[in-house]
Amino acid sequence: MAIDRKRTAELLETIDNLFNHTVGEVLPSQAVQFMRKSIMGPALDEIRGLIANSRPPILFLAGRSGHGKSSLINALTGRLVAPIGDIRPTTPESTPYLVQFNERFSSWQVIDSRGVFESTRPDQAANRDPASILMDDLAKYKPDVILHVISATEIRNLAPDIQLFRDIQNRYQGETTSPIPVITVISKADTLGNPRNWPPEEMPHKAALIKEALDYFNTEILNITMQPINPNFALYGSRSQNPMQPGVIPVCALQDNLWNIETLQDFIGTWLPESSLLEYYQALQRKEQLRQISSNLINRFALIASGIGASPAPLSDFAALIPLQLLMIAFIGGLSCKPVSKETATEYLSAAGFNVAATSGLRLLSAQLLKLLPVGGWAASSTLAGSSTWALGKAAEAWFFGGEVVDPGHFKGQWSSSQADLLA
Numbered sequence: 001m002a003i004d005r006k007r008t009a010e011l012l013e014t015i016d017n018l019f020n021h022t023v024g025e026v027l028p029s030q031a032v033q034f035m036r037k038s039i040m041g042p043a044l045d046e047i048r049g050l051i052a053n054s055r056p057p058i059l060f061l062a063g064r065s066g067h068g069k070s071s072l073i074n075a076l077t078g079r080l081v082a083p084i085g086d087i088r089p090t091t092p093e094s095t096p097y098l099v100q101f102n103e104r105f106s107s108w109q110v111i112d113s114r115g116v117f118e119s120t121r122p123d124q125a126a127n128r129d130p131a132s133i134l135m136d137d138l139a140k141y142k143p144d145v146i147l148h149v150i151s152a153t154e155i156r157n158l159a160p161d162i163q164l165f166r167d168i169q170n171r172y173q174g175e176t177t178s179p180i181p182v183i184t185v186i187s188k189a190d191t192l193g194n195p196r197n198w199p200p201e202e203m204p205h206k207a208a209l210i211k212e213a214l215d216y217f218n219t220e221i222l223n224i225t226m227q228p229i230n231p232n233f234a235l236y237g238s239r240s241q242n243p244m245q246p247g248v249i250p251v252c253a254l255q256d257n258l259w260n261i262e263t264l265q266d267f268i269g270t271w272l273p274e275s276s277l278l279e280y281y282q283a284l285q286r287k288e289q290l291r292q293i294s295s296n297l298i299n300r301f302a303l304i305a306s307g308i309g310a311s312p313a314p315l316s317d318f319a320a321l322i323p324l325q326l327l328m329i330a331f332i333g334g335l336s337c338k339p340v341s342k343e344t345a346t347e348y349l350s351a352a353g354f355n356v357a358a359t360s361g362l363r364l365l366s367a368q369l370l371k372l373l374p375v376g377g378w379a380a381s382s383t384l385a386g387s388s389t390w391a392l393g394k395a396a397e398a399w400f401f402g403g404e405v406v407d408p409g410h411f412k413g414q415w416s417s418s419q420a421d422l423l424a
Helices: 005-026 029-052 069-077 130-141 152-157 159-176 204-222 261-269 274-284 287-310 318-335 342-351 362-370 382-402 415-423
Strands: 058-062 095-101 106-112 145-151 182-187 247-250
Touching (some): 005 318, 029 287, 069 106, 069 145, 069 182, 095 274, 106 130, 145 159, 159 204, 182 261, 247 261, 261 274, 287 318, 287 382, 318 342
Parallel strands (some): 058 106, 145 182
Antiparallel strands (some): 095 106
16 A cells, blocks of 8 residues: 555545544634644645645656667566567657556656667657657656666667767756756676676676676766765665766666666665655655655654644643644555555554554544653643654654554654754
8 A cells, every 4th residue: 555645635634624623622713723724734735745746757768779778667667568679679769658556556657768879770760860859858758867778788889879868968957957867777787798697696707797897887988986886785886976977777677587676776766856756665665765755744744733832822732733643643654555544543553552442533543642642731832742743753653664662752852853953
């Protein structure tokens, strides 16, 4: 499961009703208006923004036909998306794919470009300069990342290709002021030396050949200072400080012999805009990266809760924050690939030691949640509202992402340093 837009809308409506029938009935009207405008309003908008602004990542694969672009698309998505041709170029023009991950409520847009510098043309290929087609496609699709796919055995022969991409990058940046990162993918790493000597982790000579090809490409072709992506395994790829050419990663995209694809997937994610991260990582079920999105959400909700100190009417305790905190818990669970629902919040409360088997309504669920606050009966203040919300969020995050039951009080003391970082 993952964050479903339909269930999200239903949960937002439920939380809004909870606010009306609990907070709205016990607080003075002036305080209710303040809470709706300054606390619940921003919290609901935060979730709506996360969902409404979320979009599919746009990946653009370029390079010569036969170098493995289509195979790489299939490997990255884990689906048979693009047809594969073994001899003649099969891509007459750039082909867009909207790859659906229905069970994860996500999709990617992937563009398989036609090859450049072809000695033969695909069937029905347009009689145009491939470089012009490539430039037009970038303007049309506005990709987040370009993957320049180069066969491992051909890296010494492709200086014109590299220069072409640099020229196109500079031209595109000049026209749009938005540079597109080009990640070089050295495909078919298994074909260096004897293909039967595989995987490289078990074949020192194969590993040396891949590392040699990587070093040659970085120093002789790109002429860029690189550092290993993984210091413990230098053959997994290199990264640079150049945002237009951030990395070079070798892979094998054979369906039954995939290698280093996860490294590439993770590296792509570091260069995607924030608006595309949710769908990208949900599709991959990457809990580590989804947890980072969760942490960002907790920080935002804690800052929103801190605004309670500005209430024009006194708030006697933290019951007023319960709808906001229930919403936060449900979404933390959703980011951990559980359904976004009241039941997900109930799961956390049950794990935390409360008997929620008979809790059929959100009012009773709210009463249980109030017991979890690090200190009961506090007079509401900016600092305590923020710290309690943040601590509760981190405790829920520890459960949903790590299966750990941690008392929210354990995190309360960490809020001041986290708040300072957020406001810096």
